[in-house]
Amino acid sequence: MKNFKKKMLQIFMSAIFIGGLATSGVTINAQDSGTFQGEGAGAHGPIKVEITVTDGQLEKIEVLEQEENELLAAPAFESLPDKMIADNSTDVDVVSGSTETSEGLIEAVNDALKAAGISLVAKSNSEDAEDDNGEVTEETYDVVIIGAGGAGLSAGIEAADAGKSVVLLEKMPVIGGNTLISGGEMNAPNNWVQENLGISKKDSVELYYEDTMKGGNNVADPEIVQILAENALASAEWLRDEVGVEFYDDQLFYFGGHTVERALIPKGHTGQELIIKLKEKADSLDVVTLVNTKAEHILQDDSGTVNGVQAVDKDGNELIFHANDGVIITSGGFGSNVEMRKEANPEYDEAYLSTVTVGSTGDGLVMAEEVGATLTNMESIQTYPVSNPETGRISLLADTRFDGAILVNQEGERFVEELERRDVISKAILEQTGEYAYQLWNDELDQISNSKELHEGEYNELLESGFLAVGDSLEEVANHFDIDPEALEETVEKVNEYAEKGEDKDFNHRGGLHSLENGKYYLMKCKPSVHHTMGGVVINKSTEILDEEGNPIENLYGAGEVTGVIHGENRLGGNAISDAITFGRIAGQEIAK
């Protein structure tokens, strides 16, 4: 928060200064020239830049160091330096979807300018205001897809593979949606890694079906869940063999609520591996992907058959995409739309931060409703228990929980089974003092999860913000958060005893507790944050979107988080990627028939 305030103050001050100079027409520091370095705070660590200024004109901005998400940050790194140079100003708009990277980059340039004592004089940017000729652009494809996340890309690939011309509309400057920022972990029963680890016999399609139904309190559509259970492995194999996604061969995730470990892990433990490879595959099949293109309405002919999409580009120009074979909605959930959240379930108001991208605003639901679709299960909103208390971001560093890290409260006591369902853990956390909890692990666990190395940016950020304490003794980390060290030591003694005996007498930890006898220790403060919206459109087994009478809306399909019949009241970890890929593929195949 301190950094953010400082950053805003710098931007504000430079805006005032630049504005004042521009109106007075005075050129100050025109002799200023040189190469200077500066630093700003990005989303995952410092952004370091080197700028070149000649006679008060910004001529070059070079990013020397950064740890940002490659795909998400790209639009900011690609466009902002040019914009700042063109305007000779740092008073530029942040790039939507790359807000923190944009702010960090601007802060770094301001920092370099400040160190050099240079004040830029902004150029008039009236030439930027291009005339909008008000013309509507029209294009025709066989298939129009709304939303370029995992479901949209999978649908596009399948439709294109079947010979259809496909356009993917993406409203953000970068594709990928939540799939991109996800852990990318994906459940598949009887998968090859289970075989490698000798546990495949423990799993089955039936068991996966049962876990998924039970995990959602048995309110999901059994027919659709059965399709997921039967096809999840084929989806994973398709990703591996046809799309080229690399999964680790010797590791699985044991997400809460599952009876066995069954979640495959993509290289790097993030959805970036999925999105990069899906995009490459889509490109190879000539799928047209348009970013900064926001779908606004579904179009129908006189008989009600869906035949296109009305959209708008970033300059506000209207675009019409005619669709010969139909439209697939894959626009994801609505976790970032607080108003929609409150309408669906008043409990999830502004007090909740969220883990999801800013693009998750439920547009597809609004568009589908406009053409008669029925929505279901909207009140079911999931929180992720272990998230950053200040930003709401999911903690991937805390994935050590899946290998045996424990959760304790302010009193230093465990209060829930750490591999329980997300809704159960979240609820339990909100019942503790202060409505937060702490996750504790040690170096041995960190090495098993390879957590610090994989998520170094988050690690540094948490340390700096004070939400993570690292120390050689339990006393040291407990003191950081004013937890009674003796109480924490007592809890850990019990955990060590249970780990040795292989029996957790307090909470029956299904994965088996891990001894925390040896340091170093990591204690991280956490809070639940809105993570997944289980509600959405109703689809049938062909992914056709249904109207209020339960009839398909002709030529309108849906897949992924925009649908509401798969996860019931609570989605199990690793099931959303399986869902998005499986039903995205089905939608692409069905629309091409």
Ligand SMILES: Cc1cc2nc3c(=O)[nH]c(=O)nc-3n(C[C@H](O)[C@H](O)[C@H](O)COP(=O)(O)OP(=O)(O)OC[C@H]3O[C@@H](n4cnc5c(N)ncnc54)[C@H](O)[C@@H]3O)c2cc1C
């Ligand atoms: C931090 C995080 C970690 C996660 N980790 C996992 C995990 O490890 N395993 C798992 O199974 N699940 C995970 N999930 C959940 C999972 O990532 C999502 O549910 C899933 O990726 C949704 O896929 P999708 O294709 O339906 O939607 P998204 O991937 O969200 O894609 C939807 C796209 O539609 C675009 N869009 C929206 N409206 C419009 C419009 N009007 N016009 C054009 N485009 C539009 C959005 O910008 C977005 O790009 C995680 C979620 C988060 C937030």
